[in-house]
Every structure is written in C-alpha cells, then in structure tokens.
Amino acid sequence: MATESKVGSDAVGAVPLLDLKPQFAEIRDEVMAAVERVFESQHFILGPEGAALEREVAAYVGAEQAVGCASGSDALLLAFMALDVKAGDEIVTTPYTFFATAGSIARLGAKPVFVDIDPATYNIDASQIEPRITWRTKAICPVHLYGQAADMPGVREAADLHGVPIVEDAAQAIGAELDGRRAGVLGHMACFSFYPTKNLGGAGDGGMVTTDDVELAEKLRMLRDHGMRPKYHYRLIGMNSRLDELQAAVLRVKLARLEAWHARRGEAADRYRKLFAGAGLLERVSLPETAPGRRHVYNQFVVRVGDGHRDALRDHLREQGVGTEVYYPVPLHLQDCFRSLGHKEGDFPESERAARETLALPIYPDLTEAMQQAVVERIARYFETR
Ligand SMILES: *Cc1c(COP(=O)(O)O)cnc(C)c1O
Numbered sequence: 001m002a003t004e005s006k007v008g009s010d011a012v013g014a015v016p017l018l019d020l021k022p023q024f025a026e027i028r029d030e031v032m033a034a035v036e037r038v039f040e041s042q043h044f045i046l047g048p049e050g051a052a053l054e055r056e057v058a059a060y061v062g063a064e065q066a067v068g069c070a071s072g073s074d075a076l077l078l079a080f081m082a083l084d085v086k087a088g089d090e091i092v093t094t095p096y097t098f099f100a101t102a103g104s105i106a107r108l109g110a111k112p113v114f115v116d117i118d119p120a121t122y123n124i125d126a127s128q129i130e131p132r133i134t135w136r137t138k139a140i141c142p143v144h145l146y147g148q149a150a151d152m153p154g155v156r157e158a159a160d161l162h163g164v165p166i167v168e169d170a171a172q173a174i175g176a177e178l179d180g181r182r183a184g185v186l187g188h189m190a191c192f193s194f195y196p197t198k199n200l201g202g203a204g205d206g207g208m209v210t211t212d213d214v215e216l217a218e219k220l221r222m223l224r225d226h227g228m229r230p231k232y233h234y235r236l237i238g239m240n241s242r243l244d245e246l247q248a249a250v251l252r253v254k255l256a257r258l259e260a261w262h263a264r265r266g267e268a269a270d271r272y273r274k275l276f277a278g279a280g281l282l283e284r285v286s287l288p289e290t291a292p293g294r295r296h297v298y299n300q301f302v303v304r305v306g307d308g309h310r311d312a313l314r315d316h317l318r319e320q321g322v323g324t325e326v327y328y329p330v331p332l333h334l335q336d337c338f339r340s341l342g343h344k345e346g347d348f349p350e351s352e353r354a355a356r357e358t359l360a361l362p363i364y365p366d367l368t369e370a371m372q373q374a375v376v377e378r379i380a381r382y383f384e385t386r
Contacts (some may be wrong), residue, residue, distance in 0.1 A: 013159030017323030068243030072193020126154025
C-alpha cells in the first residue's frame with residue numbers, strides 16, 4: 001500500500017483545477033449519438049429530450065415536477081417570478097455565494113437581505129435568519145454551497161414561523177442529501193444549474209427548477225415561455241428561457257452516470273483527507289467539514305488557509321502548475337453594484353473571513369491519486385519554509 005501510494009507523484013506535471021476531457025472520452029459515443037438524434041429530428045426547442053430530462057431529474061431528486069430553463073440564474077429568476085416577487089420585496093439569503101443568487105433578486109427590483117454564514121460549512125447561519133424577516137419578506141433563499149446542503153431544519157423553522165416559502169439555490173448541489181432527502185425537495189422550489197463546471201454540466205448553459213407544487217410548476221412553464229397559455233395568449237409577463245434539446249440530450253447521457261461520478265468525487269475527497277493528515281498539514285490547512293446527516297457531493301473541495309497565507313500559497317501553487325480558485329474573493333454585500341444596500345466591511349465577518357481564507361483545490365471524477373499527491377506535496381513544500 002505504502003509503495004503504491006508513492007507511485008509517480010513527481011512524474012505528475014500540471015494539475016488543472018478541472019479537466020473535463022477524460023469525462024468526454026468516457027461518454028463520447030453516447031454524446032455524439034444524442035447530438036445526432038436531435039439534429040435528425042430538427043426539433044430544437046421544447047421537445048421530447050427536454051421533457052424526458054425533466055422527468056429524469058425530477059425522479060433523481062425525488063420531486064414531483066421539474067421545469068427546464070436556460071440557466072441556473074434564470075432558474076432563480078423564474079422561481080422568484082413564480083412567487084410574484086416585485087420591487088420593494090425582500091428575500092433573505094447569504095452574501096457568500098455566486099453573484100446570481102442575489103443578482104436574480106435585484107433584477108426583479110427586490111432587495112437581497114443578507115445573513116452571515118456558518119464558518120464550518122460556509123452555508124447560511126440559520127440561527128440569524130428569523131430577526132431579518134419582515135412583512136416584506138417574500139422568500140428565504142439558502143444556498144447549498146460547494147455541494148453540501150444548508151441547515152434546512154433551521155431555515156424551515158424560521159420560514160414556518162412567518163409562513164415564508166423557501167427557494168433552494170441548489171446550483172452546486174445536485175445529488176447532495178440531508179437526512180436521506182436530496183437537494184431539490186428541501187424547500188418549496190429548488191434551482192439547479194447545468195453550467196459546464198457543475199456536477200451535472202451541459203455543453204453550454206442550462207438550468208432547472210424542481211418543486212412538488214403542481215400549480216407552481218405550471219406557472220414556471222408559462223413564465224419560461226413568455227407567460228403564454230394557450231398559444232399566442234399571454235397570461236403573465238414571462239421571458240424566453242427554455243432548455244434547448246441539444247443540451248437536454250447531452251445532459252441525459254451525463255445524468256445516467258452522475259451517481260458514479262459523485263462516488264469518485266467522494267473518493268477523491270477521502271484521499272485528500274488522508275494525504276493532508278499524512279503530510280502533517282492539518283494545523284495549516286482546514287479541510288471541508290461535513291455537517292451531520294449530509295451527503296456532500298463536492299462540486300468544490302474548499303480548504304481554509306489562515307494567517308494571511310492564502311494568496312501566497314495560491315501564487316506558489318500556480319508556479320508549481322496546480323490550478324486553484326477563490327470562490328469568492330469579494331462577498332456580495334461589498335460589491336459595487338450593491339452599494340445602495342448601504343453595507344460596509346465588518347457587517348458579515350464570517351463571509352469576509354471566508355473570502356480572505358478559502359481556496360478551492362482540484363476535484364473532479366477523473367482526478368488521480370498521483371495528481372492529488374502532487375497537489376498535497378506542493379502545498380507541503382510551501383509551508384516547509386514558513
Ligand atoms: C452556478 C451558480 C448559479 C448560476 O448558474 P448559471 O447556470 O451559471 O446561471 C447560481 N447560484 C450558484 C450558487 C451557482 O454556483
């Protein structure tokens with residue numbers, strides 16, 4: 001075992017943050033056949049592939065309904081539109097997330113009301129939600145960041161006290177579980193992204209909303225198609241946001257393998273844990289914590305590096321050919337575009353600290369043990385001299 005784990009880490013060259021080419025090699029024939037099927041049909045919008053993917057994703061997450069759309073950002077926008085969110089309304093969410101979570105709220109003229117994160121999971125600190133709810137609050141939008149479900153019992157407690165619906169931002173968390181239930185059925189609606197870097201990534205943009213509420217699903221179907229029902233009669237002012245047939249056909253090939261890929265991501269995460277412990281790095285680098293009852297699907301493997309070392313370590317790893325990323329360097333309450341919200345540094349200290357200290361390391365189903373050894377050895381080399 002010891003000899004096996006010594007194999008080839010010096011022979012490893014660059015380790016990219018993400019490499020989708022081996023995945024394509026694995027599924028090439030099926031993807032090409034799916035693409036050909038769509039071209040032969042010449043049916044590109046709202047056809048059988050999209051309908052089949054909706055059924056398959058609904059079954060996968062355990063939801064009654066799924067409605068495809070053009071992106072994860074649009075999934076959020078459509079979900080909020082389905083709740084009639086409008087100017088002056090408020091939605092409680094976290095400032096430590098991808099821009100689209102709050103961007104889609106602001107696009108409707110509503111106000112993102114931020115709540116700080118739990119430093120252990122980087123997800124919304126549910127204990128701080130309740131005091132931020134007002135008569136204007138139209139929804140709570142927890143984000144299952146990096147592939148781990150938020151504290152949904154805590155979120156639900158605050159939501160139920162005030163009768164406020166929950167919209168999950170599950171863009172990074174397809175397949176994530178909490179007490180055996182999957183992201184997608186942990187609130188009233190859930191929003192998924194099929195951006196290529198997500199665990200289920202398409203050949204372009206795509207998104208989906210899941211819900212158990214048949215009426216909401218009907219409204220979402222109308223809203224993604226200009227609010228039309230029946231043809232050329234408009235009941236609502238919707239948008240053009242459909243998931244096209246080419247994307248759906250490719251995503252169906254990938255969905256069939258998603259569980260196997262999740263398992264490999266989980267194995268890679270376990271290997272990192274062993275390698276970091278073996279290298280004596282746990283004092284320097286805090287590894288992701290999995291909260292009780294969760295299945296983490298590791299869309300990202302994000303470590304925390306304190307004492308001002310994060311950026312220097314990142315530079316060192318770049319020189320050593322290891323790809324990393326900072327998700328996210330500026331929390332949303334400090335972004336220029338949200339200046340009018342009147343926030344200042346210090347308002348959400350855990351989000352600000354996470355923005356200074358976190359670093360995403362390479363993780364994907366085809367990441368090899370030798371590559372992970374190389375990543376950990378190169379991190380160890382950085383700390384040898386400090
Ligand atoms: C990727 C992502 C989105 C947006 O998805 P797109 O498909 O890129 O529009 C929204 N929220 C979070 C947390 C994301 O990671």
